[in-house]
Amino acid sequence: MAKPPLSMKPTGWFQVAWSDEIGVGDVHTMKYFDQEMIAWRAESGQLTVMNAYCEHLGAHLGFGGTVVGEVLQCPFHGWQWSREGRNVCIPYEDRPNRGRRIKTYPVTECNQSVYIWHDMDGRAPFFDAPNVFGSFEGDSNVDAYYPQQRLFRQGLELHPQYVLENGVDFAHFKYVHETPIVPVFTRHDFTEPVSFVDFTITFEGDDGQKIEDVDSGVEAINGGLGIAVTKSWGMVDNRTISAITPVDEFTSDVRFMVYIGRPTGRAAEGDPARAETKARAFGEEVIRQFTQDVHIWAHQRYSDPPALASSEQQGFTAIRAWAMQFYPDGGGGSAAELAAAHERRSS
Template sequence: MAKPPLSMKPTGWFQVAWSDEIAVGDVRTMKYFGQEMIAWRAESGALTVMNAYCEHLGAHLGYGGTVHGEVLQCPFHGWQWNQQGRNVCIPYEDRPNRGRRITTYPVIERNESVYIWHDTENREPFFDAPDVFAGFADGSTAADYYPQQRLFRQGLEMHPQYVLENGVDFAHFKYVHNTPIVPVFTRHDFDDPVSYVDFTITFEGDDGQRIEDVNSGVEAINGGLGIAVTKSWGMIDNRTISAITPVDESTSDVRFMVYIGRPAGEVRDPARAAAKAGEFGAEVIRQFSQDIHIWAHQRYSDPPALAGSELQGFTAIREWAKRFYPDGRGGSAAELAAHTR
């Protein structure tokens, strides 16, 4: 992949793990945004994500660090650090070192996922991470769906913005996913950091269909560049979550999750219904994998040679994306109109 002109350190919420990967007492190592990090869960269940190195002599807390109640103890000299990254105990001294602090990250657990807030200017979160159920305000909860199915791909040469731009790319559905017709977008709302995209689409039928006859579609909520959640309607009930997190200056980790709705009412054969849900979830993941195959080998085209019908969507989403790049490396969306054909 040619290195994109976009910064790999955008602002926003980004997934660094799944919640069930970090049990009470666990210390998990990770690397994101070029920084070695750890996540650890205290006895109370509270989760902390912080930079990995002890401020004393630089030991990596992810290799031998241990959780003691509500603090993390360094394996080298036993210094203890609290959930705010402050030293609270030096076992061979009368008082802690109050002048040093390990960088910690705002963290929330939602969608069975662990999200951290990343911002190179150290601003507090100015928008919320979307919830795949509550975000659509229809009263649904995880109890209405079969267990989450997951995909995890590490270290791919791709940028999070590729995935968000896919949300306005109506033409790719027919050629990547073999939909019988090209979908029609009914909503593009990019006024705020959390944006909304709705479109009418079907995955069944043939080329003879008319969009006017399609009674199914997708609603999407984009929480910045790092997280997107979707809800389907008029087809098999499914919700998805895609989360793309930069690892370093050229690669990202990709996580994708899907929930398949449980049948309403009494089910005659629960095992068969669960198996069918598993098969459909696997198909949704397969289709997302088709996109990953493109993104992982894509070159960011700036400005792109757009067809006229593509201009509105791509202009809107690239202008929207600029707000997440404090360093200004957010592309040149203003030039798009000059390069359509």
């Protein structure tokens, strides 16, 4: 793809693994934001994500590094590194090297996922990663849902902002996902780093119905550019998580997860195996629809300024202005200031 005029090193929480990929004592290798990284889980269960190379002579700790209690031991000379990236032991010396440190990343686990905080300026996290079972109002009992279903696509030529902009793109639903009518957005709130988008939508019926008669929709929460969680209502009960993480200056990894609600009331009295099979099929359909978007994003060129229809102006202007705060050169102005700057740039 043509390199997007957007930094591939934005600030925020980004998924680098699933929690169940890293058991106690495991060392997991990965590359994100042009950095070779490792994640390792201590005997206490605590997870650490750090840059991959030993500060001694540069051995890659992901290839032969071992977890020893609460530290990671280099395979080359046995130097041991703490969860803070500090050298705590040189086995053939009386004292450690206190002057060198491996870069570590703030890390949190939720949504069965491992998220790191990335910030080029080294700032501490200033918002929380959204929790698909903790950030929405009302009942959020994970036990009321079947196990998580997943999609993982690596090294795609797309930018995280493409995915976030999809959340305000009402027109694509009819043409990409074949909804009978175009949905109507009922909420755009881009005043904080965690933003909210709600819309009324249906996947059933025909184009003769009116949106006023539709009694179903989606609530979405965007935690920066890296994570979006959704909750559906009035349809088959489902929740989704999309997580897009830059790998290098051209590519990103895409993860998508869906939970399907278990039957309740009389429906719960039926055949459990049959109900689970139906739920899994519905989850696969949700994932299939997401892959329709992925196919477009992976071949998209970022248009700036875009040739927007009048009905698209409000949503796209708001989300692009909001997104500027997550880039190294985006500035720290208010949402209103960012919107004004974007409008001047587009005119």
